[in-house]
Amino acid sequence: MAVITGTADNFDTEVLQSDIPVLVDFNADWCGPCQILKPTIEEIAEENKSVKIVSVNIDDEEDLSDEYDVFSIPCLVLFRNGEEAGRSVGLKNKDEILDLIGGN
């Protein structure tokens, strides 16, 4: 699946109401580690049908990052059935992200 752009408008339907787990990638254009992480996130999105990947630009969506207490990026938050089920802050490798998705 392609990475979906998350906004305040679609967050409820795409993330909170999703039937499958959703990994939300909070990021920004100016954040170096976020850009390094991006290809890995896209790779995981292409390879995994059982999880949805949503990318939230924190500069465009300040309210979302505030609502979910995101104060450092890159920040990956896993949602299951509309609830936070896991979180990872900082640059991670692919296996660590797959662990976050699979281990929760």
Added chain:
Amino acid sequence: MYDIIIIGAGPAGLTAAIYARRAAKSTLVIEAKGFGGQIIKTPDIENYPVEQHISGLDFATKLYNQTVALGAEFIFEKATSIKDNGKTKTVVTPKSEYEAKAVIIATGSESRLLGVEGEAEFTGRGVSYCATCDGLFFRNKAVAVVGGGNTALEDALYMADIAEKVYLIHRRDEFRGEETTVSRLKERENVEIIYNSTVTKLIADKRLRGIEVTDKQGNTRELEIRGLFVAVGRIPENKNFGDIIELDASGYAVSSENCLTKTNGVFVAGDNRGKEVRQLVTATADGAVAATQAVRYISNLNI
């Protein structure tokens, strides 16, 4: 088997990969997180020869692309130990083992933790180790910076432009960092310096709400803040290799100017090596030296 394994894909490790590949040695770079190292957090590099200005991300991306074009291979796993088999070395990761004739350790350093309860839990929820990365989350909020070196002083000055109020907490009565930065800080109306004090408690629910600060006499004070920037130094990432290389009292790799270690065929490069000056240009220089020495070592191996 590879000729050379390089642990770490920061500027030192990537430069080593360039030199190794240009000497036609098969080269594997093993990186724990992602390429670039610490430099990707720097928005502006203005002291590297030739480029008047480049961002850390652009610098790292160009350097990485250069090594890939030269034929270096990459895997993203954490190296947990190195085994010395004499003429070969084995690098162990949680998933696999990789063998090479020579190994270059270019693992860099990581932020030193404050050591206060709840620190890990609230990292990313108010606790941060990088003001230039996370500072904008605290626009017009109160924050604190902890530390006494140049990084702490510069972080406090950077946050003074963004935050409503900046507390700078230092455990001593004077700063190690540059005097000019200290005087610039003292001129700022929204900066309050708290000397002889340490952070003794984090006050938080789902996010950081404040801290408790205790001075040398044992008096405590609560500060209502949203962001806590920890700048209390860095620790070299050598702890997995203490058996194969010698470490000094601070954990840095003991090596000669030629990046050699006590184990033949194991070299060190970059910020994890004991040296006086840790700059981008000295990291890349180390990479060149270590790879050249590794190539020389291999040619004398006779295997």
